[in-house]
Amino acid sequence: MATDGMPRHWYEDYERGRPGYPAQVLDVAELSSSATALELAAGTGKLTRQLVSRFAHVVAVEPDPGMRRALVAGCPGVEAIDGTAERIPLVDDSVDAVFVAQAFHWFDNEAALVEIARVLRPGGALVVMWNVANGPAVPSITAVEELLAPIWPRDFGFPLDMMSGDWAPTAWNLPFAERTFDQIREVRLANPQTLDAQGLIAYFGSMGWVANLPDEERQPLVDAMRSHLTAAEYVLPWQTRVQWTSR
Numbered sequence: 001m002a003t004d005g006m007p008r009h010w011y012e013d014y015e016r017g018r019p020g021y022p023a024q025v026l027d028v029a030e031l032s033s034s035a036t037a038l039e040l041a042a043g044t045g046k047l048t049r050q051l052v053s054r055f056a057h058v059v060a061v062e063p064d065p066g067m068r069r070a071l072v073a074g075c076p077g078v079e080a081i082d083g084t085a086e087r088i089p090l091v092d093d094s095v096d097a098v099f100v101a102q103a104f105h106w107f108d109n110e111a112a113l114v115e116i117a118r119v120l121r122p123g124g125a126l127v128v129m130w131n132v133a134n135g136p137a138v139p140s141i142t143a144v145e146e147l148l149a150p151i152w153p154r155d156f157g158f159p160l161d162m163m164s165g166d167w168a169p170t171a172w173n174l175p176f177a178e179r180t181f182d183q184i185r186e187v188r189l190a191n192p193q194t195l196d197a198q199g200l201i202a203y204f205g206s207m208g209w210v211a212n213l214p215d216e217e218r219q220p221l222v223d224a225m226r227s228h229l230t231a232a233e234y235v236l237p238w239q240t241r242v243q244w245t246s247r
Protein backbone atom coordinates (compact mmCIF):
# COMPACT_ATOMS: atom_id res chain seq x y z
CA MET A 1 0.00 0.00 0.00
CA ALA A 2 2.25 2.81 -1.13
CA THR A 3 0.24 5.94 -0.58
CA ASP A 4 2.03 8.48 -2.76
CA GLY A 5 -0.40 10.91 -4.30
CA MET A 6 -2.63 11.26 -1.26
CA PRO A 7 -3.85 14.82 -0.67
CA ARG A 8 -1.63 16.90 1.60
CA HIS A 9 -4.26 17.12 4.34
CA TRP A 10 -4.09 13.33 4.66
CA TYR A 11 -0.49 13.43 5.91
CA GLU A 12 -1.33 16.21 8.35
CA ASP A 13 -4.38 14.34 9.62
CA TYR A 14 -2.38 11.14 9.94
CA GLU A 15 0.26 12.80 12.09
CA ARG A 16 -2.28 14.66 14.21
CA GLY A 17 -4.95 12.01 14.60
CA ARG A 18 -3.34 8.58 14.73
CA PRO A 19 -2.17 7.20 18.06
CA GLY A 20 1.49 6.73 18.91
CA TYR A 21 2.95 3.90 21.00
CA PRO A 22 3.64 3.44 24.71
CA ALA A 23 7.28 3.81 25.76
CA GLN A 24 7.45 0.16 26.88
CA VAL A 25 7.45 -1.03 23.24
CA LEU A 26 11.14 -0.13 23.17
CA ASP A 27 11.90 -2.46 26.07
CA VAL A 28 10.31 -5.76 25.08
CA ALA A 29 13.28 -7.13 23.13
CA GLU A 30 15.81 -6.01 25.77
CA LEU A 31 18.04 -4.24 23.27
CA SER A 32 21.12 -2.25 24.16
CA SER A 33 20.98 1.51 23.58
CA SER A 34 24.03 1.08 21.31
CA ALA A 35 21.88 -1.00 18.93
CA THR A 36 21.27 -0.15 15.29
CA ALA A 37 17.51 -0.16 14.77
CA LEU A 38 15.73 -0.33 11.44
CA GLU A 39 12.13 0.79 11.22
CA LEU A 40 10.14 -0.41 8.22
CA ALA A 41 7.08 1.54 7.02
CA ALA A 42 8.00 4.43 9.30
CA GLY A 43 5.15 6.66 8.08
CA THR A 44 5.19 10.13 9.61
CA GLY A 45 7.63 8.94 12.26
CA LYS A 46 5.40 8.26 15.26
CA LEU A 47 7.56 5.37 16.41
CA THR A 48 10.74 6.72 14.78
CA ARG A 49 10.85 9.63 17.22
CA GLN A 50 10.83 7.18 20.11
CA LEU A 51 13.47 5.00 18.48
CA VAL A 52 15.91 7.89 17.95
CA SER A 53 15.56 8.88 21.59
CA ARG A 54 16.65 5.38 22.64
CA PHE A 55 19.01 3.85 20.09
CA ALA A 56 22.40 4.99 18.83
CA HIS A 57 21.58 4.54 15.17
CA VAL A 58 18.14 4.47 13.56
CA VAL A 59 17.33 3.92 9.89
CA ALA A 60 13.75 4.58 8.77
CA VAL A 61 12.53 2.98 5.54
CA GLU A 62 9.33 4.35 4.03
CA PRO A 63 8.16 4.04 0.40
CA ASP A 64 5.79 7.00 0.31
CA PRO A 65 7.52 10.35 -0.47
CA GLY A 66 4.84 12.37 1.34
CA MET A 67 5.22 10.24 4.44
CA ARG A 68 9.02 10.59 4.25
CA ARG A 69 8.72 14.38 4.05
CA ALA A 70 6.54 14.43 7.17
CA LEU A 71 8.92 12.00 8.88
CA VAL A 72 11.99 14.17 8.27
CA ALA A 73 10.11 17.33 9.29
CA GLY A 74 9.15 15.79 12.64
CA CYS A 75 12.38 13.90 13.18
CA PRO A 76 15.20 16.04 11.75
CA GLY A 77 18.46 14.25 11.16
CA VAL A 78 16.93 10.80 10.95
CA GLU A 79 18.23 8.61 8.15
CA ALA A 80 15.01 8.24 6.13
CA ILE A 81 15.30 6.19 2.98
CA ASP A 82 13.05 4.99 0.20
CA GLY A 83 12.38 1.27 0.21
CA THR A 84 9.91 -1.43 1.04
CA ALA A 85 9.79 -4.33 3.45
CA GLU A 86 10.12 -6.68 0.49
CA ARG A 87 13.22 -4.85 -0.83
CA ILE A 88 15.11 -3.37 2.08
CA PRO A 89 17.95 -1.13 0.84
CA LEU A 90 20.49 -2.36 3.42
CA VAL A 91 23.25 -4.92 3.32
CA ASP A 92 23.09 -8.34 4.99
CA ASP A 93 23.54 -8.66 8.77
CA SER A 94 23.56 -4.90 9.27
CA VAL A 95 20.99 -4.19 12.01
CA ASP A 96 20.32 -5.38 15.55
CA ALA A 97 16.58 -4.89 15.46
CA VAL A 98 13.74 -4.33 13.01
CA PHE A 99 10.63 -2.48 14.19
CA VAL A 100 7.32 -2.39 12.31
CA ALA A 101 4.37 -0.36 13.66
CA GLN A 102 0.86 -0.67 12.26
CA ALA A 103 2.09 -1.87 8.90
CA PHE A 104 3.05 -5.55 8.81
CA HIS A 105 -0.37 -6.45 7.40
CA TRP A 106 0.47 -4.40 4.27
CA PHE A 107 3.56 -6.50 3.53
CA ASP A 108 3.95 -9.56 1.38
CA ASN A 109 4.53 -11.67 4.47
CA GLU A 110 7.04 -14.20 3.24
CA ALA A 111 9.05 -11.80 1.07
CA ALA A 112 9.25 -9.32 3.95
CA LEU A 113 10.31 -11.99 6.45
CA VAL A 114 13.08 -13.18 4.09
CA GLU A 115 14.35 -9.61 3.76
CA ILE A 116 14.10 -8.93 7.49
CA ALA A 117 16.05 -12.11 8.24
CA ARG A 118 18.65 -11.06 5.67
CA VAL A 119 19.36 -7.61 7.19
CA LEU A 120 19.18 -8.74 10.83
CA ARG A 121 22.35 -9.85 12.54
CA PRO A 122 22.15 -13.37 14.03
CA GLY A 123 20.18 -13.10 17.26
CA GLY A 124 18.69 -9.76 16.17
CA ALA A 125 15.13 -8.87 17.14
CA LEU A 126 11.99 -8.32 15.10
CA VAL A 127 9.39 -6.22 16.95
CA VAL A 128 5.98 -5.76 15.35
CA MET A 129 3.09 -3.80 16.84
CA TRP A 130 -0.46 -2.68 16.23
CA ASN A 131 -2.85 -0.35 18.01
CA VAL A 132 -6.18 -2.13 18.26
CA ALA A 133 -9.59 -1.13 19.56
CA ASN A 134 -10.11 -1.80 23.22
CA GLY A 135 -13.49 -0.42 24.18
CA PRO A 136 -15.63 2.62 23.47
CA ALA A 137 -14.41 6.20 23.27
CA VAL A 138 -15.18 8.36 26.31
CA PRO A 139 -17.40 10.28 25.91
CA SER A 140 -19.28 8.39 23.24
CA ILE A 141 -18.76 9.24 19.58
CA THR A 142 -21.60 7.08 18.30
CA ALA A 143 -23.15 10.02 16.46
CA VAL A 144 -19.95 10.43 14.45
CA GLU A 145 -19.77 6.70 13.82
CA GLU A 146 -23.25 6.82 12.36
CA LEU A 147 -22.21 9.58 9.96
CA LEU A 148 -19.24 7.56 8.77
CA ALA A 149 -20.88 4.14 8.63
CA PRO A 150 -22.01 4.44 4.98
CA ILE A 151 -18.43 4.90 3.77
CA TRP A 152 -16.64 2.64 6.27
CA PRO A 153 -15.31 -0.49 4.52
CA ARG A 154 -17.09 -3.63 5.73
CA ASP A 155 -13.85 -5.60 5.93
CA PHE A 156 -12.30 -2.99 8.19
CA GLY A 157 -14.28 -3.78 11.30
CA PHE A 158 -17.64 -2.30 10.43
CA PRO A 159 -19.36 -0.43 11.96
CA LEU A 160 -16.33 1.16 13.64
CA ASP A 161 -14.02 -1.27 15.34
CA MET A 162 -12.05 1.41 17.11
CA MET A 163 -14.88 1.79 19.53
CA SER A 164 -16.47 -1.63 19.71
CA GLY A 165 -14.78 -4.34 17.71
CA ASP A 166 -11.62 -6.41 17.87
CA TRP A 167 -9.93 -5.80 14.54
CA ALA A 168 -6.44 -7.15 15.12
CA PRO A 169 -4.50 -7.35 11.86
CA THR A 170 -1.85 -9.61 13.32
CA ALA A 171 -1.05 -10.98 9.89
CA TRP A 172 1.88 -13.33 10.33
CA ASN A 173 2.52 -16.35 8.20
CA LEU A 174 3.28 -18.29 11.36
CA PRO A 175 4.65 -21.55 9.94
CA PHE A 176 6.98 -19.59 7.70
CA ALA A 177 7.98 -17.10 10.40
CA GLU A 178 8.76 -19.86 12.87
CA ARG A 179 11.08 -21.61 10.44
CA THR A 180 13.26 -18.50 10.33
CA PHE A 181 12.63 -16.89 13.70
CA ASP A 182 12.19 -18.03 17.29
CA GLN A 183 8.76 -18.39 18.81
CA ILE A 184 6.75 -15.17 18.58
CA ARG A 185 5.93 -13.64 21.94
CA GLU A 186 3.30 -11.01 22.63
CA VAL A 187 2.59 -8.34 25.19
CA ARG A 188 -0.52 -6.14 25.33
CA LEU A 189 -0.12 -2.59 26.60
CA ALA A 190 -2.75 0.02 27.41
CA ASN A 191 -2.31 3.03 25.14
CA PRO A 192 -5.08 5.57 25.76
CA GLN A 193 -5.11 8.50 23.34
CA THR A 194 -6.65 11.85 24.26
CA LEU A 195 -7.82 14.01 21.38
CA ASP A 196 -9.78 17.22 21.12
CA ALA A 197 -12.52 17.50 18.49
CA GLN A 198 -10.11 18.60 15.76
CA GLY A 199 -7.81 15.73 16.62
CA LEU A 200 -10.64 13.24 16.42
CA ILE A 201 -11.70 14.67 13.06
CA ALA A 202 -8.06 14.30 11.97
CA TYR A 203 -8.14 10.66 13.10
CA PHE A 204 -11.12 9.96 10.86
CA GLY A 205 -9.68 12.17 8.11
CA SER A 206 -6.57 9.98 8.11
CA MET A 207 -8.62 7.07 6.82
CA GLY A 208 -8.07 6.77 3.08
CA TRP A 209 -11.78 6.47 2.38
CA VAL A 210 -12.39 9.86 4.01
CA ALA A 211 -9.24 11.58 2.73
CA ASN A 212 -9.93 10.60 -0.86
CA LEU A 213 -13.46 11.99 -0.96
CA PRO A 214 -13.78 14.99 -3.29
CA ASP A 215 -13.68 18.25 -1.30
CA GLU A 216 -17.37 18.92 -1.97
CA GLU A 217 -18.21 15.67 -0.12
CA ARG A 218 -15.45 15.65 2.46
CA GLN A 219 -15.98 19.17 3.79
CA PRO A 220 -19.71 18.70 4.65
CA LEU A 221 -18.80 15.42 6.36
CA VAL A 222 -16.10 17.17 8.40
CA ASP A 223 -18.57 19.95 9.30
CA ALA A 224 -21.18 17.38 10.37
CA MET A 225 -18.62 15.53 12.50
CA ARG A 226 -17.59 18.82 14.09
CA SER A 227 -21.21 19.66 15.00
CA HIS A 228 -21.48 16.40 16.97
CA LEU A 229 -18.21 16.79 18.86
CA THR A 230 -18.98 19.17 21.70
CA ALA A 231 -16.76 17.75 24.48
CA ALA A 232 -13.39 19.34 25.24
CA GLU A 233 -11.62 16.02 24.76
CA TYR A 234 -12.16 12.37 23.93
CA VAL A 235 -10.24 9.38 25.19
CA LEU A 236 -9.74 6.45 22.82
CA PRO A 237 -8.65 3.43 24.85
CA TRP A 238 -6.28 1.77 22.39
CA GLN A 239 -4.39 -1.35 23.26
CA THR A 240 -0.94 -1.79 21.70
CA ARG A 241 -0.21 -5.41 20.83
CA VAL A 242 3.51 -5.96 20.52
CA GLN A 243 4.82 -9.19 19.06
CA TRP A 244 8.51 -9.94 18.97
CA THR A 245 10.91 -12.68 18.10
CA SER A 246 14.57 -13.08 17.28
CA ARG A 247 16.42 -14.42 14.31
Ligand SMILES: C[S@@+](CC[C@H](N)C(=O)[O-])C[C@H]1O[C@@H](n2cnc3c(N)ncnc32)[C@H](O)[C@@H]1O
Nearest residue numbers: 001041042043046064067084085101102103106
Ligand atom coordinates in the same frame (compact mmCIF):
# COMPACT_ATOMS: atom_id res chain seq x y z
C1 LIG B 1 -0.67 2.70 8.76
S1 LIG B 1 0.85 3.42 8.19
C2 LIG B 1 1.91 3.20 9.61
C3 LIG B 1 2.95 4.26 9.68
C4 LIG B 1 3.77 4.28 10.97
N1 LIG B 1 4.55 3.07 11.13
C5 LIG B 1 2.91 4.51 12.19
O1 LIG B 1 2.92 3.69 13.09
O2 LIG B 1 2.20 5.54 12.22
C6 LIG B 1 1.41 2.20 7.06
C7 LIG B 1 2.70 2.61 6.36
O3 LIG B 1 3.17 1.47 5.64
C8 LIG B 1 3.81 1.94 4.47
N2 LIG B 1 3.89 0.77 3.57
C9 LIG B 1 2.90 0.22 2.87
N3 LIG B 1 3.34 -0.85 2.20
C10 LIG B 1 4.65 -0.99 2.50
C11 LIG B 1 5.67 -1.92 2.12
N4 LIG B 1 5.39 -2.94 1.33
N5 LIG B 1 6.91 -1.77 2.64
C12 LIG B 1 7.18 -0.73 3.47
N6 LIG B 1 6.26 0.18 3.85
C13 LIG B 1 5.01 0.05 3.38
C14 LIG B 1 2.89 3.06 4.00
O4 LIG B 1 3.52 3.93 3.09
C15 LIG B 1 2.56 3.73 5.34
O5 LIG B 1 3.47 4.75 5.64
